[in-house]
Amino acid sequence: MSDKTGTLAIARIVGRVRQAGPALVFGFLFLALWESAVRGFDLKPYFLAAPSKIFEQFVKNASRIWEASAVSGGNALIGLLVGTVLGVAMSFVLSRYKFLGELITPLAIALNAIPIFVLVAVLNNMYSITSEIPRRVMVTLVVYFIVLVNVAKGLTQVRSTHVELMKSYAASDFQILRKVRVPNAVPFLFTALKIAAPASVITAFVSEYFGGLQNGLGSRITSNIANAKNAAAWAYVLGACLLGLAFYIVSIILESVTRRGEAK
């Protein structure tokens, strides 16, 4: 690697850091204010725990937090993968049979409005309550609809001039699908993933509140609160936030990897 690209890369990093300046300052100020407020006002632990205590508990419970994250994260990941595959598959069907689209769209819109995760209560009954399956099915459902709506939009909302051009080449529907619709739909897929990835973590999380196996992050938080160990509970919350962030960052990385060289 030549010297020039090296300095260019460093300049870019410095530029980014400078851009991030106010955000970092704000974050730091916020934590400092939090810490001093807890100490200064002698806030009771059941209200707010000091950042220092939270960090302490985080480090102390690190391995347990990791285990719980693995469980919640695992459910989220499985649901994310299966939901994406099913969503993409169904969107192809939808783009082929327009009538199905007319049927499913109002349903998807309505589902968007309701707290769909309450279905876990139903799923727990349909499956064994002691398995992770209800949670995975729930995540799959949530991801499925997000991916379905977005990818279907990508497959159908192509520029009419492109379709007209292909038709003038006497291209078959399948060729149009391959050469025009699918490439058009790819950015829509990644938009969906950026929404679905954090949604999968949140859903996996919330599903744990409905009873069943108590080995995920959600249940740990409630049990710590029940035992008046609030700082520890906050530490698990931190773990959950990191998990959600990780999923989101991965989806962004995936998007940028596939979109290199594309016009923004």
Add this chain to the structure above:
Amino acid sequence: MLARRIAYRSSMFVVAIASVVALWELYKVVGPQDGGKLFGVSILPRANDTAMPHIWSMLSRYGRPEVRGSDTKIWSVVLSGAFFSLRLSLVGFFLGTTIGVGLAVLMSRFRVVQRGLLPYLVMSQTVPLIALAPLVVSWGGKLEIGSFVWPRWLSASILGTFLAFFPIAVGTLRGLASAPAAALELMESYAASWKQTLFKLKFPAAVPYMVPALKLGASGSVIGVVVAEISTGLKGGIGRLIIEYAREATGDPAKVFTAVFGAAALGITMSGLVALSDVVLMRNRPKESST
């Protein structure tokens, strides 16, 4: 024209629901009574009446009493539970809108605040803030500010506020920035103050962006409230009913469905209320054609 489109969409919706019902009953007929495996994974749910009650038993359950021997029918219990949660969601939503819009104006005025705060706002939408639910609810009854003792229900609304104000702030900020440069120049040529420009140009220009953000905020506040209720068993709300009825599922399988439908109705009502504001706020705007 509009009436016809609404009629068409509603009938499609009804057909969709009917298909779901049909699929449910079909599975009950052909599915394995004790669950089964697909590709080695126990993915097939149990098709028996305890695990999957008939749709008719779910609906008829509404007409029967909540608890054996009591007089109150379940539909009134579910209705009051849903209404309780609706009020909580509305409080959360209004608080969320106030804070969200206020933050957006602040960020639009001071670039420094925007650069400092916006990354956190965006991040917060990807992070399960829901995790804070049990913590916030535990303030109930214990937190005292002067003579005001924090009621438990307020925690549920606060959680709704958390989930609502982020999308509202982001959407409003985007909207405020959407005023075309030529219009901003025009206001400058009028020597208009920042406040005048905000109220006469930026806010009206922001409305098309705020409306979808408000819809997200509405569903966010419902989710926040319901999750708060579920994770802590908050009395009076629909979330608690779902948990309670779920526990009785082995003996009374249709019961939990009544509460689940109640939660769905809650969500639809809340979103319907916000959709009304959409109609009112956008009534004089050029119609964007959406394919």
Add this chain to the structure above:
Amino acid sequence: MSALEVLAASKIFNQGTTKQVDALVDVSLTVQPGEFVSLIGPSGCGKSTLLRLIANLLEPTTGSVSVNKKTAAQARLDQDYGMAFQQAGLFDWRTVSKNIELPLELKGWEKSRRETRAKEMLELVKLPEFADLYPWQLSGGMQQRIAIARALASHPPLLLMDEPFGALDEMTREYMQGELLRICGETSTTVVFVTHSIPEAVYLSNRVVVMSPRPGRITKVIEVGLGATRNEDTRAAEGFFKGITAVREALRGTHAEHAAANAVRGVEDR
């Protein structure tokens, strides 16, 4: 007693850096009350920049601008001019009359006075039936007329226009030119008008100011000399073609020397 005086004004962007742009250098212009002056020239000649200096939307790097015997800044605060752009820039959420009332609201006029003035302006631009409609229900030409009504709502002595008819088709454009002259005649407004179109500049103006780029400057001021009135026949008159030819040659002159300079540097002339 001039309506507008620009004295040796310059506008330099990014001064001292490698990205320096000499948008305007040593520009001087005096406009008499009631005059109609056009600014014409190729892209980058600084005509829009000059307009914005007059409007006090930009500060000159050197030199001064005085409008109505005040500084440009004071003139803006006192709302001594109205401005119209290529995009009519009407607010979609306001009715036509409310759009016209906008500058009056900002000046703190009370409701009834505003409404009367808005009605007056609508009569002036001959669109009184459209008062309660919304801008998007009107055609492009009508929207521009409303924008002009808005610009003149507070009866400012000076009207600044930046290619307002650029987005209109040719027929509407010619009609609008006639309307503009009628309106400004009735209100005795001084007009500074930026345009790309030679016939438009000649038809509308008393004087045409030809500008050229790199650096932005005035190269020639042409007296149109078609008299005070314009009508249908003007476009066929000999004086009209003479004026167009004069402007074209002035532009080509600048264009040619610009091309020659570029040819020396080996840059293709477009």
